[in-house]
Amino acid sequence: MINLFEVVETNEMITKENLDVRTITLGINLLDCIDSDLKKLMEKIYNKIYEAAKDLVKTGEEISREFGIPIVNKRISLTPIALVGGSACKSTEDFVSIARMLDQVARQVGVNFIGGYSALVSKGMTGADELLIRSIPKALSCTERVCSSVNLGSTKTGINMDAVRLMGKIIKETARYTEEQDSLGCAKLVVFCNAPDDNPFMAGAFHGVTEADKIINVGVSGPGVVKNAISKVRGESFEVLCETIKKTAFKVTRVGQLVAQEASERLKVPFGIVDLSLAPTPAIGDSVADILCEIGLEYAGAPGTTAALALLNDQVKKGGVMASSYVGGLSGAFIPVSEDQGMIDAVKAGALTLEKLESMTCVCSVGLDMIAIPGDTKETTISGIIADEMAIGMVNQKTTAVRVIPVVGKGVGETVEFGGLLGHAPIMPVNSFSCDAFVSREGRIPAPIHSFKN
Template identity: 85%
Template structure:
């Protein structure tokens, strides 16, 4: 039973501590849209999404008004488009027409992003997969709302290094295609190891083939709420610290569960999962880095950062998992540089480096996220960074990701402005030594020995 104290407490978290539901994401299967005729594929996609998603934004606004809970984003994820276009698409430009259809339908139903312009190539690439991947730069340059992701590895299959090499080139090409907008296309492109089928967050959301025809997934947030709670226990023991994070995560997740169940009921679409991730924004006070500072670090990146982040991530999961019927997605703490004011400040103070961020990804829920790097960074270096992050995910049996933005025409120390939730970022230095001979080897890195569990 929810009492008046809890209602007032939740209202305070919303009004003063930046609590929000970051996204309601409607996952839609497009498997029944497959056809050998490209025009028919595009029409089928348009018809299905407009039918299922026509009330999504209106439903979100109704829930916001009813419960006074901000729902920042209403989004859609779809079945990886490499599969949907395989029978009809004969060249990369054919896939671009599907991206344009997705963009048009997203605008019509009013969502801010649509994810699933994706390919799953952890063990090998089909012809269709490669065509879609090669179409990504053009697709992201000519659309506004489309997000793209490619899964390059998994604990069970190893790392597809041919795809890793190709994605380094694609990231660089995407940067060039959108250089007039500070290479913004790269902010809508992420590569994964162990990508989950039910992630509601962009740019990596897609609707996995194991999912139902349509589902509702919700991503909660609340770094500001956790930070405020920790301010009240300064100097206390780790036991008190952990208990505080757990209790706070429970309260945040209950808000997400309420929104998810209401949206499911109103839309007549099954509830999928709650993603427990602490997702920061550029707003002051809504930062994962500031939580780490409240725990006792001068800046994110100081010695002890990885341990503090590991503890935070674990306690968020322990607190949130009891608050929801189904937990999934990524679930933990995001550490995007451009979207987190505390991370930006740490980079400016030279406390946080790319190498330290990589170490932090070993214990948090995603990876190297929204990091601006010099525009002249070689494609092979980008591939090497991707390979390192894929290896962390593969060996540790966790999801890892890379969203790098080589900003064409800018160098270390310059600033780049993306706007909105994407924020702004200083260009970070990248190791100058070459990994080209490593990246240019062909084939796969095998799965680790502990992957054999059958």
């Protein structure tokens, strides 16, 4: 049982070290809303979301007040809309109308984001999948809270290179559609390999078809807490360092477990998972990069960075799984550039490049995340970056993702300001050599030999 003593024990973490519960995410199954009539479909979806989520924000605020735990975001994840809208949507505009409706109901219930404007195309695309994907630029430009994701590959199926090629084009179009907001639409769009069904973090959250009708998932955070803990063992052995990270991750995860149980009980919705990812914010002292520096690096990106990140990720998971029986989602260290002041400093110092970030994704929680690149980056280059990251996930049997932002009108050396949790980012250089002939090949990259384990 979790008790108030454990919450009191973490009070200093909350007040001085930026510990928070990053999100309570309510997952909602929409498969029973499917209808061939678009108007009826949208009415069913709106009503189901509103009824399920009308008390979500209020409940989160009550828990936050009662236990003194900051709960930063309240979010909704939905069954991938390409599945739900397939019967009714005959054009991209039909899907865009669903996106507008989702934005409206999200605003009505007061959540920060609503995820699930998604398609799962790791092996092939249906007509509905392709329509939804092609609708993404307009959908994200005319909505404020809708987030979109596309799963392009998996260890079991390989990589759908037709979809990878298309997503390079879609990301560029999304950037152009939202160029007056510094291409902000791309910050709400992520592509995955091995996307988890129970991820509470945006922009990649969707409600998997293996999930219950409704579910509560919680995502915790706490880079500042971990950094402060390991600063007290500076110069000690790796064994001491690892034990310190594990114990700290245990305490952080217990806070998330408490919030998840309370939200589940009060909303009368089953508890799903706690995602114990270390998710940084732009706040000073709330940085994964700063943890790496505390471990012993001058900057994130210095030699030894990948090893230090692997150590951090593994110890966080080891500590977290002892604190909750239901750990899931992504659960590890995020390395988004724009949301992590330490990462931004490393880029500006020349210590951190796109290539080094890619190598770090082999051992971290997600992938190339919130990276601003020049607005004139070619579609095929973006597709090549995506293909590389998908290959890392496919071969290593892990989740990887790409959320890059080609900022229209800006180039290397300039900075883009997104605001809020999205922070700001320096425009990073991209390898300019061509991969056009590779990306233009049709079909898919086959699954690796070690995927055949039936």
